[in-house]
Amino acid sequence: MAEALRVRPELLALLLAAGLGTYLSRWIPLWLALRRGGREETPEGGGALPAALAFLGPSVIAALLVTSLLLGPADLAGARSLLPGLLALLPTWYAAARLRSLGLAVLVGVASYGLLSVVL
Amino acid sequence: MIRPYPLVRTTVYVWKPYDERMGYGRTAGGLPPIVPGGRLDTNIQNMSYDDTGSKAALPIVLGYLPAAMAFGVAAREAGLSVAEAVLCSLIIFSGASQFALVGLLGAGASWLVALPATLLLTVRHALYGPVLAPKLRGLGARRSLAAAFGLTDEVFAVASAGLPERGRFRRLMTLEAAAYGSWALGTLVGASAGSALVTVLPGLAPVLGYALPALFVALLAPQLAGRGLATRRVREAVVVAATVAAVLQMLGLQQWSVLAAAVAGPLAVWEGDERDG
Numbered sequence: 196m197a198e199a200l201r202v203r204p205e206l207l208a209l210l211l212a213a214g215l216g217t218y219l220s221r222w223i224p225l226w227l228a229l230r231r232g233g234r235e236e237t238p239e240g241g242g243a244l245p246a247a248l249a250f251l252g253p254s255v256i257a258a259l260l261v262t263s264l265l266l267g268p269a270d271l272a273g274a275r276s277l278l279p280g281l282l283a284l285l286p287t288w289y290a291a292a293r294l295r296s297l298g299l300a301v302l303v304g305v306a307s308y309g310l311l312s313v314v315l
Numbered sequence: 316m317i318r319p320y321p322l323v324r325t326t327v328y329v330w331k332p333y334d335e336r337m338g339y340g341r342t343a344g345g346l347p348p349i350v351p352g353g354r355l356d357t358n359i360q361n362m363s364y365d366d367t368g369s370k371a372a373l374p375i376v377l378g379y380l381p382a383a384m385a386f387g388v389a390a391r392e393a394g395l396s397v398a399e400a401v402l403c404s405l406i407i408f409s410g411a412s413q414f415a416l417v418g419l420l421g422a423g424a425s426w427l428v429a430l431p432a433t434l435l436l437t438v439r440h441a442l443y444g445p446v447l448a449p450k451l452r453g454l455g456a457r458r459s460l461a462a463a464f465g466l467t468d469e470v471f472a473v474a475s476a477g478l479p480e481r482g483r484f485r486r487l488m489t490l491e492a493a494a495y496g497s498w499a500l501g502t503l504v505g506a507s508a509g510s511a512l513v514t515v516l517p518g519l520a521p522v523l524g525y526a527l528p529a530l531f532v533a534l535l536a537p538q539l540a541g542r543g544l545a546t547r548r549v550r551e552a553v554v555v556a557a558t559v560a561a562v563l564q565m566l567g568l569q570q571w572s573v574l575a576a577a578v579a580g581p582l583a584v585w586e587g588d589e590r591d592g
Contacts, residue, residue, distance in 0.1 A: 199396055200396065200397070200398045201396040201399070202396065202399055202402065206395070209426045209430060210399075210402055210406045210407060211406060212430055213433045213434065214407045216437055217408070217434075217440070218464060220437035220440040220441060221440045221443065221444070221463040221466040222444075222463030222464075223441075224441045224444030225459055225462070226444070226456070228447075231448070232448055232452055247582070247585050250580055251580070252446050252476065253539075253549050253552060253580070254552050254556035254579070254580025255443075255446075255471065255472065255475070255580075256531050256534050257531075257553040257554075258556050258572055258575075258577065258580075259472055259527075260557065261560040261561045261564065261576075262560055262569060262572050262573065263527045263528045264528050265564045280528065283528075284528070287532045291536035291537065292537070292540055295537065297530075297533050301374040301530050301533055303529075304528070304529025304532060305522060305526055305529055308521075309522040312521065312522065
């Protein structure tokens with residue numbers, strides 16, 4: 196029990212440093228962009244960057260989709276075949292496009308994946 | 316579960332045809348129109364769902380559990396105690412960085428190597444602020460300090476796809492809190508149970524983990540639906556981004572995949588003559 200609760204000071208320092216760095220990488224750009232927000236309303240403000248930002252969200256989501264499919268959360272059960280993951284995209288996509296409900300689409304996706312990984 | 320109000324809003328935002336000649340209004344995919352020489356209103360939210368916050372919390376919670384459990388196992392294998400593993404998740408709250416950190420520590424790297432490598436992975440977060448800022452317009456300093464802590468990739472993905480007009484901050488914080496709780500709990504379970512988990516939950520973990528890819532598909536689908544110039548360009552950006560990410564992943568450079576895709580996607584469809592009116 197004591198072993199489980201052991202916290203090495205030097206590791207804690209490392210975690211705090213990494214945590215601070217991660218936090219600042221999230222907060223500083225957000226804060227700067229929020230502050231800039233007022234100035235972008237002027238006719239001269241903005242330019243090409245805000246236009247590009249509209250595509251950044253979907254691009255990031257697409258990248259996350261690819262990495263989560265190809266890598267997945269580290270599989271506890273061992274190597275996971277790509278095929279069920281790729282095939283389950285289709286019913287998920289269909290559900291998202293037709294049902295227009297986020298929760299249902301995810302449910303359909305997870306259920307399809309479960310089914311396909313058993314069958315395949 | 317079907318309420319008339321969200322159905323109406325979805326109809327207005329998703330199915331209203333886009334008139335490119337007019338230069339304003341919403342595209343069928345719900346994105347702001349981007350017409351060369353036209354006006355781009357970044358205040359228009361890319362909302363295709365009534366609100367993504369509360370509904371999207373569950374997929375993130377489900378998806379984070381197996382990932383966090385896996386991290387807990389990995390942290391133990393790298394020599395961390397249960398408390399250290401949980402602290403790692405509570406303090407850093409970034410899957411990519413945490414896995415990299417314990418991987419390096421387990422391989423015997425000193426903190427001089429592990430810290431910079433971990434921090435390098437956080438660079439992609441710099442893109443999240445500017446994308447979310449228009450949706451969080453008016454957020455004060457204190458709230459931004461709170462909102463920034465839980466801005467993980469998945470929270471960003473959901474928030475960028477749409478937050479409700481009212482109670483944006485509260486919805487964002489609910490999302491972050493749910494993600495944080497799931498991440499911490501999963502780490503605790505993984506670190507405590509360890510290899511016992513592998514035998515007990517062989518099939519369940521990957522299935523739960525599919526909640527994340529399913530969530531991303533569900534977020535993308537409405538943004539890619541419909542006709543119109545803007546939606547076509549989004550599709551192009553998405554294809555480029557996905558390809559870049561896949562290539563880097565297969566080359567073993569997955570830590571750069573999100574950042575590279577985030578740059579490549581918008582760059583591929585960038586037109587220099589666009590102005591923000």
